Amino acid sequence: MKKLFLLFSLFSLIFSLNQVRAYTQTDVDNAHFLAEKGLITKQNSGDAYRLRDRITRAELVGIALKLK
Numbered sequence: 001m002k003k004l005f006l007l008f009s010l011f012s013l014i015f016s017l018n019q020v021r022a023y024t025q026t027d028v029d030n031a032h033f034l035a036e037k038g039l040i041t042k043q044n045s046g047d048a049y050r051l052r053d054r055i056t057r058a059e060l061v062g063i064a065l066k067l068k
Helices: 002-020 025-036 057-067
Strands: none
Touching: none
């Protein structure tokens, strides 16, 4: 039971640390650049771009088709 609790605590700590990271201005500028080129959808704020999320296969295919 202690091992399970420690494992759960570790995962929750890692998850919370990932949520605390802020986007740099360079990250947001790069996202705006890609949006201007039509590769991604333009958003109103840096948080709306979800820069720390992983890309899905469908999103990757959509970007690849736009590049072609």
